Amino acid sequence: MHDLDSLHAAPSGPSTAPPFQDFAKGLWKENPVFAQMLGMCPTMAITNSVTNALAMGLATTFVLLGSGVFVSIFRKRIANEVRITTYILIIAAFVQIADMGLEALMPVSHKALGPFIALIVANCLLLARQESFSARNSVGRSALDALGMGIGFTFGLSVVGTVREILGQGTWLGLRVMPASFEPWVIMNLPPGGFFSFGFVLLGLAWWHDRRTRRAALNLRVARPSTEPLLERAV
Amino acid sequence: MTHTHDASGTPSLPEATPPVSSFTMLVTLGGAGAIVGLAIVLVYIWTLPSIERYKGGILRGAVAEVLREPARTDTLFLVNGTLVDHRPAGDADRPIERVFAGYDTAGTPVGYAVAATEVGFSDPIEMLFGYEPRTHALLGLKILVSKETPGIADKIEKPPFLEQFKRLVAPLTGTKTATPAHPGDVVMISGATISSRAVIRGITKAIDRWQPLLDAYAAQHARN
Numbered sequence: 001m002h003d004l005d006s007l008h009a010a011p012s013g014p015s016t017a018p019p020f021q022d023f024a025k026g027l028w029k030e031n032p033v034f035a036q037m038l039g040m041c042p043t044m045a046i047t048n049s050v051t052n053a054l055a056m057g058l059a060t061t062f063v064l065l066g067s068g069v070f071v072s073i074f075r076k077r078i079a080n081e082v083r084i085t086t087y088i089l090i091i092a093a094f095v096q097i098a099d100m101g102l103e104a105l106m107p108v109s110h111k112a113l114g115p116f117i118a119l120i121v122a123n124c125l126l127l128a129r130q131e132s133f134s135a136r137n138s139v140g141r142s143a144l145d146a147l148g149m150g151i152g153f154t155f156g157l158s159v160v161g162t163v164r165e166i167l168g169q170g171t172w173l174g175l176r177v178m179p180a181s182f183e184p185w186v187i188m189n190l191p192p193g194g195f196f197s198f199g200f201v202l203l204g205l206a207w208w209h210d211r212r213t214r215r216a217a218l219n220l221r222v223a224r225p226s227t228e229p230l231l232e233r234a235v
Numbered sequence: 236m237t238h239t240h241d242a243s244g245t246p247s248l249p250e251a252t253p254p255v256s257s258f259t260m261l262v263t264l265g266g267a268g269a270i271v272g273l274a275i276v277l278v279y280i281w282t283l284p285s286i287e288r289y290k291g292g293i294l295r296g297a298v299a300e301v302l303r304e305p306a307r308t309d310t311l312f313l314v315n316g317t318l319v320d321h322r323p324a325g326d327a328d329r330p331i332e333r334v335f336a337g338y339d340t341a342g343t344p345v346g347y348a349v350a351a352t353e354v355g356f357s358d359p360i361e362m363l364f365g366y367e368p369r370t371h372a373l374l375g376l377k378i379l380v381s382k383e384t385p386g387i388a389d390k391i392e393k394p395p396f397l398e399q400f401k402r403l404v405a406p407l408t409g410t411k412t413a414t415p416a417h418p419g420d421v422v423m424i425s426g427a428t429i430s431s432r433a434v435i436r437g438i439t440k441a442i443d444r445w446q447p448l449l450d451a452y453a454a455q456h457a458r459n
Contacts, residue, residue, distance in 0.1 A: 070271075079255045079263045086267045093271030097278045104282035107289045114382055186387060 014137045015145075022133075022141050026148030033156025034205055038125040043160055044194035046116050050173045053161030055109035056116065057154025059098045061147065063120055064129060066094040068146035071134040078135070087130040088121070095120045125153065163197040164188045293379070294363075298335045298348040301365035301375035303401075305337030305345050311452065318452040334445065337365070344453070346374045349445050353437030356429045358382040360391070364400065364438055368449040373407075373438070376400035381430075388427035391434055396424055405442050407435045 015022055032038045039060070046052045067090045071078070078086050099117045103110040110117065120126070129149055134142040165171055168188030170178035187193045298308055311318045313332040322331065335348040346367040352359050360381045365374030378392040390396055404418040409432050415422055423431035 074267070077263065078267075079259050081255050082260045082263050086263055089264070089267050090271055093275055096275050100275075100278050100282045100286070104285035104289075107286075111380075189387075190384065 015133070015141055019141060019144055022137075023144040023148040026145065026150075026152040027155065028152065030149075031152040031156055032125045032149055033153060033160075034202065036125070036128075038128060039123045039153060040198075041119060042116055042123065043157060043198060044191055046113055047157050047161040047164055047194055047197070048168060048189045049112075049165045050158055050161040051109065052112050053157035054154060055102070055106060056113055056120075057150070057157045059102055059113075059117060060120055060123065060125070060153055061150025062098050062101075063091060063094040064126060064146040064150045064153075065143060066097070067091045067126060068129060068134040068142040069139055070094075071130045072137060072139045072142035075135050083135065084127070084131070087127055087135075091126045091130070092121045125149065159201055160194065160197050163201060164193050167197075168193060297363045297377040297379060298337070301348050301363055301377050302335070302337035302346055303365065303374055306340040307338045307342075308348075309336045309338070310334075311336055311347075313448065316448075318448050334449070344456075346372075347445075347449055349441050350379075351437040351441035353433045353440065355381065355383050355391075355433040356388055356427070357384065360430070360433050360437065362434065362437060364441070366405075366442065366445075366449075368446055368453065371405040371442075373400050373403045373405065376434070376438070378434075383427070383430045388424070388430035390424045390427060391430050396422075396431070405439070407439055409435050 017025075026032065028035075030036060033043055042056050042060070046056050067087070070090050071087060095118065098120065099110075102113075102117060129146060133145045137145070162172060165173075165188075166177060167185045170176060170182045170184050185193070188197065299305070302308065309320055311320055311334050312322050313334075314323055318334065320336075334350075337345045337348065339345050346365050348363055348365050350361070350363050352361050354360070358381075360383065361379040362376060363379055364376045366372075367374060376397050378397075381389065381392055383389050383391060399415075399422060402418075403421065407419045407421050408417070409423045409428070410416075410420040411423055411425070411428075412420075413422060421431065421435050423435075
């Protein structure tokens with residue numbers, strides 16, 4: 001696109017990857033929490049227990065799936081000029097449905113999550129997936145993408161929630177895993193604990209990724225010594 | 236996006252996209268709103284009985300807890316500044332303030348469960364407490380809704396703090412000493428005095444408001 005209209009138009013191009021790739025990319029390679037850094041508000045706010053993390057992850061997955069399928073079905077009918085408004089409307093409706101469904105089916109988790117369920121509307125992961133994927137892909141691919149991203153998001157929240165619940169309460173999913181003599185770190189139950197835990201998880205992932213990259217480069221250097229200058233740049 | 240070429244073969248500006256009509260935009264937004272609106276209404280109708288049942292169960296459990304498992308409870312409605320034991324006819328949908336009267340097996344009143352709300356550290360704290368207006372004794376306390384700081388102030392929901400409300404006598408005052416000197420002394424939670432004081436304030440305000448109403452109801456009940 002070269003004209004001014006491109007400023008207002010969604011980037012074009014449906015996914016050409018194998019369908020499984022649409023699902024799998026959200027689990028790890030493009031994980032919403034660890035790779036895309038989206039949905040940070042719930043990541044910090046509600047991960048003080050694994051149960052809350054799972055409930056929020058499942059609610060977000062439901063909204064991702066519902067709104068993704070809905071947008072994909074009507075993608076050719078949604079006028080480009082009002083597409084963002086329409087996506088927000090659809091997302092907000094599914095959040096409301098998730099809120100009522102959670103209150104009816106899982107009232108304890110609904111009470112624990114409090115106002116953060118309504119704030120799923122403001123999770124930029126949702127709008128990002130509608131805009132970048134569901135608006136230009138088939139219903140099946142959109143559902144796979146939403147499921148992959150939703151499960152990846154739930155996984156990300158659960159990892160942070162695991163660190164916080166074990167250190168903050170000495171339990172995991174409500175089961176005691178630390179000795180009785182363990183003194184819980186109260187800060188892990190507070191919002192700063194979310195920042196600390198998330199920071200340490202990211203630090204661990206960066207260290208692991210860096211080590212893996214270095215080892216791969218080292219193996220390549222041993223196998224092909226003549227390419228040393230190129231590899232040094234890569235390392 | 237298509238590009239056109241003039242006679243000399245030089246690429247010209249791309250063709251402009253035809254503007255979308257206002258009607259199309261209205262149809263898009265209106266149609267999406269109508270579909271998702273219908274979905275919300277259907278889910279609301281579907282989930283409402285479960286939500287009401289759950290909330291009713293929570294309230295019944297709380298009433299029984301703060302009145303120490305009475306044999307029977309009655310709902311009293313506040314109508315025109317007076318407590319009555321039945322909802323006015325033809326007024327079924329309007330929310331009316333209520334208290335719950337508890338009775339023992341002989342039909343003697345054991346106390347009233349009164350709701351109170353007070354702003355805490357994070358958000359309003361909603362609570363229900365059992366109260367005997369004749370002796371000003373508290374029978375129990377249950378925190379219904381609280382968003383106080385996890386790990387610190389959420390101790391107001393836990394037994395060590397709640398247990399003391401089974402043996403207090405109004406008026407209440409907060410104390411930081413572990414051994415209270417007066418029957419109205421509430422041992423506050425260390426590091427969460429704002430939340431503790433909010434609970435004390437909420438109960439005190441509710442007693443100030445409901446005491447004359449409960450006294451009048453008891454007097455009328457005794458006459459009858």
